[in-house]
Amino acid sequence: MSSGSRKIDAAETLSAEIRRREHRLTPQRLAVFDTLRAHPHPMTTRQIQEAMTDACCDLATIYRSMKLLVGLGLVEKFDFGDGVARYELAGLHSTDHHHHLICTQCQAVSELEECFPEEFQQRIAKRHGFTNVSHKLEFFGICPNCREGAASPRPPRKCGCS
Numbered sequence: 001m002s003s004g005s006r007k008i009d010a011a012e013t014l015s016a017e018i019r020r021r022e023h024r025l026t027p028q029r030l031a032v033f034d035t036l037r038a039h040p041h042p043m044t045t046r047q048i049q050e051a052m053t054d055a056c057c058d059l060a061t062i063y064r065s066m067k068l069l070v071g072l073g074l075v076e077k078f079d080f081g082d083g084v085a086r087y088e089l090a091g092l093h094s095t096d097h098h099h100h101l102i103c104t105q106c107q108a109v110s111e112l113e114e115c116f117p118e119e120f121q122q123r124i125a126k127r128h129g130f131t132n133v134s135h136k137l138e139f140f141g142i143c144p145n146c147r148e149g150a151a152s153p154r155p156p157r158k159c160g161c162s
Contacts, residue, residue, distance in 0.1 A: 014074065021072055028057045032065040033074075033089075041109040042078045042086035042100070080138055082107070099136070103143035112139070 014033050015025040035051050036043065043051070045062045057065075066087050069075035078086045080102050086109075101110040115137075125133040 017072065017074060018068075023068060023072075028061050029065045029068070031057060032062055033069070036075065036087060036089045041111065042076075042080075042088040044084050044086055048087070078136075078138075080107075080109075081140070099138060101139045101141065103146055104140050105142055105146040108143050108145070110143075 014030065018025045018029070031052055032048060035048050039047075039051060045059055045066060048062055048066075049057060049059060066075060066077070066085075070077050070087070074090055075087050076090050078088065078100070080086065080100070099112040099115065101112055102108070121133055121135060125131065
């Protein structure tokens with residue numbers, strides 16, 4: 001299947017899901033969706049805006065689109081503890097469940113598919129009397145580029161892509 005066909009399929013899927021939930025698929029929402037789909041790491045609203053080459057969206061439009069897409073379960077919102085929300089398409093990875101390794105200097109993000117055994121999560125839940133337990137896990141450290149090179153922290157990259 002060509003990348004053009006995948007783009008149409010993704011747009012049709014998004015369109016069907018948004019309309020099924022009684023919302024309109026605007027060109028701006030589609031542009032935000034396409035931008036997230038093109039970047040494998042969580043992005044800030046400003047990074048989304050900077051990465052949008054074909055569409056001109058102001059930040060308010062991107063914020064509204066993100067709120068809708070998160071509410072519909074099509075996008076996941078992440079908080080890496082720096083006060084800046086980041087967004088990623090839901091189900092973008094080979095497993096819906098993954099973790100992140102974040103550089104504390106440049107905010108580069110690495111995706112981690114590894115996870116601890118399910119039995120560990122269930123043991124914790126049982127010990128504390130919880131049911132229907134899930135988790136999100138982020139690791140923080142200094143990436144090889146920051147460790148090797150810069151004496152001073154670098155500004156955040158436009159996206160977490162390598």
